[in-house]
Amino acid sequence: MMRFLLAAIVLCLATFNSQASANECKKIIASAHPNYPPYHWREGNEIVGASVDLNRLVFQEIGVEFAAVYSGPWKRVLATAESNMIDFVMSLKRTSEREAFLRFTDYPAFPNPFTAFTLVENSFDLERWSDLKALKGSKNAGDRYGQPLDSYVLEILKLPDNDSLEDNVNRLMLDRLDYIIHGRYVGQAHFGIIEGGEKIVPLEKDIIGGFIHSGFSLGSSCAVHLEYLNRRYLELFGDGTAERLLEVNIERWVAFNHRQKAGEENTRRQN
Structure with missing residues (x-):
């Protein structure tokens, strides 16, 4: 009898602590890579894009305010998460180091x-x-896809690992390349803002699949919502919402860059 009583007390305390933690989480401060469209990119002091749209949708459902802030270059974003200066990092590759x-x-x-x-x-x-x-073919400097494709690209296809996207695009336009390996959605965003980019298209079939996750800083009280976030990610991925947000934000990214270029041109003319 005593054992059941102790178990009930422990369960009640766990439930109480969980509810208390949830009550402490009134606002989530999130960040991400500042230049990874259409997933996310910097506009002023904010991060915008599909990642922000998806997570804001989820956390609004449970009444938690969600703010996506620019925290600096990518290495600094990870450092601020490690120091518990932000609650949440959006849409990144899951690694043992992280x-x-x-x-x-x-x-x-x-x-x-x-x-x-x-x-x-x-x-x-x-x-x-x-x-x-x-x-x-060619690849962009530093891009990694995971094994065994990394080995195949370097050892069988023998693609160099020091070519910039700009160099690759120029050679593709001059018919010196047949293809460039790139992320399907990131590539559509990047090629959508360059002159002649409408001529560059992805193949119908992917070379390799891939996924990106999100993570709470270990010291964040908002990590109590991880289970709910997991469930909603699964649902929103499965019903096509996540992919639709990527497509919408490719268009948003292209429009943002066109506005920037128009503003720069107007400034140049005025000067």
């Missing part, structure tokens, strides 16, 4: 597949990685 200071969602926030981009008139069918062997 798990040391972030409590990640079990389910992904968004898909993040990689594919080959090519000129629309040079588009080709891709069924397997070996279809790329006879073609001239």
Whole structure:
């Protein structure tokens, strides 16, 4: 009897502590990479994009205010999370190193597949990685896809690891490349703002799938909402909401850059 009584007391205390933690979380301060459209990017002192739209939607459902702030370059964003200066980091790759200071969602926030981009008139069918062997390809400096594709790209396709996106685009436009490996959604955002970018299209099939998660800082009282966030991520991923937000924010990113360029042009003319 005493054992059951003690178990009931422990359960009540756990429930009380959980409710208390939830009550402490009135506002979530979030951040992300400042230049990773359409997932997220910087506009002034704020972070905007699909990641913000998705998480704000979820946390509004439970009455928690959600603010996405610019915290500096990507390394600084991670440092502020490690120091518990922010509550939440949006849409990033889950790694063992980051798990040391972030409590990640079990389910992904968004898909993040990689594919080959090519000129629309040079588009080709891709069924397997070996279809790329006879073609001239490139990748962007520092991009990693996970094993075994990393090894295949470097050892079989022998793609260099020091080419910038700008150099790759120039060579693609001059028919010196057949394809560029890039993130499907990030590539559409990047190519959507360059001159002639409308001629660069992704292949129908991805080279490799991928996903990105989100994580609470270990010291954040708002981590009490992790279970709810997990459930909603699964639902919003499954019903297509996450992918629709990516498509909407590709258009938003392109419009944002066109406004910036127009403003810069007006300033130049006035001067």
